[in-house]
Amino acid sequence: QVQLVExxxxxxxxxxxxxxxxxxxxxxxxxxxxxxxxxAPGKGLEWVSGIYSDxxxxxxxxxxxxxxxxxxxxxxxxxxxxxxxxxxxxxxxxVCAKDLDGGGPYISxxxxxxxxxxxxxxxxxx
Numbered sequence: 001q002v003q004l005v006e007x008x009x010x011x012x013x014x015x016x017x018x019x020x021x022x023x024x025x026x027x028x029x030x031x032x033x034x035x036x037x038x039x040a041p042g043k044g045l046e047w048v049s050g051i052y053s054d055x056x057x058x059x060x061x062x063x064x065x066x067x068x069x070x071x072x073x074x075x076x077x078x079x080x081x082x083x084x085x086x087x088x089x090x091x092x093x094x095v096c097a098k099d100l101d102g103g104g105p106y107i108s109x110x111x112x113x114x115x116x117x118x119x120x121x122x123x124x125x126x
Contacts, residue, residue, distance in 0.1 A: 002026040002115045004096050009120030012086050020081040020120055022096030027115075030054070030074040033103030036081045037110060038092035045110050048094070049081060052103030059107055064090075086124045093119040 008020040022034070035050035049070040051058045058070050069082040079096055097113035106112060 002098065004098065004115060004117035006094065006096055006117045006120040009094060009122045011123045011125065012083075013126050014087060014124055016086050016124070017082070017084045018086065018122060020083065020094055020096075020122070022079045022081075022117060024077045024079070024096075024098070027098065029077040031102055033099035033101065033107055034072060034079040035097050035099065035107065035113065036070065036079075036094055037097060037113075038094050040092075045095075047108045047110055050099070050103070050107035051079065052107075054102070057103065061108070083122070086122075088124050091122060091124050093121050095119040 003025045005023045012018050031053050033050055033052050036048045037045045038048055040046035047061060048064055049060045049068055051070045051072055055072050067085045072079040096117045098115040100112050100114055
């Protein structure tokens, strides 16, 4: 069955960095786009970043653009989220998700994702 297991969260100081990983299994990882999302107060899940199945395109929410970088290693069935210049408002449970296909302009639509991990907690505080 499909499994998504996140890791790499923890406590970081404002301005610091963390690298999240999401190990996938149970499906043809290299044929599906993947994204990261986090809960937003009063808004449900907020899409953070997504990457096409072949890594040819990556997209970011305005709130993280220029600070976060998504990447993937299809040989390792893993997607990453490099988080730099962290801010207290980045504190959240970060979850990774599998898209319905290889990716497209709708990659930020949360409703498209059919499998989700349990998440890894990121806390940004001094």
